[in-house]
Amino acid sequence: MTISYAIVGAGMMGREHMRNLALLPNATLVALCDPDPESRNQSSKLAAALGFEPQVFGDLDAMLSSVTPDAVIVATPNFTHFDIARRLLAENVAILLEKPLCASPDDARRLASMAIDHPRTFWVGMEYRFMPPVARYIERVHADETGAPRMLYIREHRFPFLKKVGDWNRFNRNTGGTLVEKCCHFFDLMRVILRDEPVRVFASGGQDVNHLDELYDGERPDILDNAFVTVDFARGARAVLELCMFAEGSEQQTSIHTIGARGKIEVSIPSGEIIMSPRDRSGLSKEFVSVPADILAAGDHHGATYHQLSAFQGCLLQGRPPIVSALDGYRAVEMGAAAQQSIQSGTPIPIARED
Ligand SMILES: NC(=O)c1ccc[n+]([C@@H]2O[C@H](COP(=O)([O-])OP(=O)(O)OC[C@H]3O[C@@H](n4cnc5c(N)ncnc54)[C@H](O)[C@@H]3O)[C@@H](O)[C@H]2O)c1
Structure with missing residues (x-):
């Protein structure tokens, strides 16, 4: 079974995830979302070089109304994590949210309690x-x-x-x-x-x-x-x-x-x-x-991004927490x-x- 991924936030870390998805067996990239034209441009070029053909969006709602990925990787600035994750929790998708969970402990606590009821995997990118x-x-x-x-x-x-x-x-x-x-x-x-x-x-x-x-x-x-x-x-x-x-x-x-x-x-x-x-x-x-x-x-993380994605995908495929x-x-x-x-x-x- 192949797992389809979308990446939200196609800056430095989003592109690192793309390069690692390309190494992962049974993983494909179906969508990219980023409001910044230069990030979209760079990540589209990288996706093509890696053999992916993702649909590219500037807006999360537009992406979610057009594509249903199995998993969404969120690699946006810390202060956006709460709103983006809350939006994704309304969808039937697995979520890998980059660290830190949120920029403030109050938001992090609220998001952690919302994530408990999510029927799919919710994973935080503590990849070290x-x-x-x-x-x-x-x-x-x-x-x-x-x-x-x-x-x-x-x-x-x-x-x-x-x-x-x-x-x-x-x-x-x-x-x-x-x-x-x-x-x-x-x-x-x-x-x-x-x-x-x-x-x-x-x-x-x-x-x-x-x-x-x-x-x-x-x-x-x-x-x-x-x-x-x-x-x-x-x-x-x-x-x-x-x-x-x-x-x-x-x-x-x-x-x-x-x-x-x-x-x-x-x-x-x-x-x-x-x-x-x-x-x-x-x-x-x-x-x-x-x-x-x-x-x-x-x-740039000494192999951590690949091994984390591999473990994340293993949990998805085997239904593990x-x-x-x-x-x-x-x-x-x-x-x-x-x-x-x-x-x-x-x-x-x-x-x-x-x-
Ligand atoms: N796991 C790690 O070791 C590691 C390493 C670096 C960064 N990070 C985390 O990854 C996240 C991104 O960091 P980065 O270094 O890639 O930053 P970056 O600035 O290079 O990229 C962030 C991208 O998110 C986009 N963006 C902003 N708001 C958005 C929104 N609402 N929807 C979609 N895209 C949006 C920006 O346009 C930009 O392209 C941060 O949370 C950072 O802490 C984790």
């Missing part, structure tokens, strides 16, 4: 879990190699935010803030690795280097470019995120370290190296997890928003659990 070295790393942590994790440390040293269509990512009001927009991935990884829920978030951060000389209609961007975020988890583990977005010279962009009573295990991206260091010094071991070249070349639910999407937004709030207030932010 699907990066092959990270997926293998999580498997090894869950195999208890370190003993129960007590400390988790995630470091992201990377390049500044790229230019986007209409420069939407330059302002917190459009993105939810850097710790929601970018770092929802890392908060999701914390929950997945620790298999636990956060109870308190404390953060310090600032906008010290990037975008300081940019003006959009006379307004300077207000997005953080560095932060430390400490998260306490319900069963007592502690996690830290260290983000620096003016570190594009780094050899390794991302590294994750988990430490328990038996030892420490770490992974680095892009090297794909996993190192296990037992505490008893019985010998350090190394494993390399590679990503096939065609999958690596189809995106989503691996990344709307609730997971909400939790990641909630943690990011708490971190943003902590930076503003200078105080720890408790995370209440009523469920």
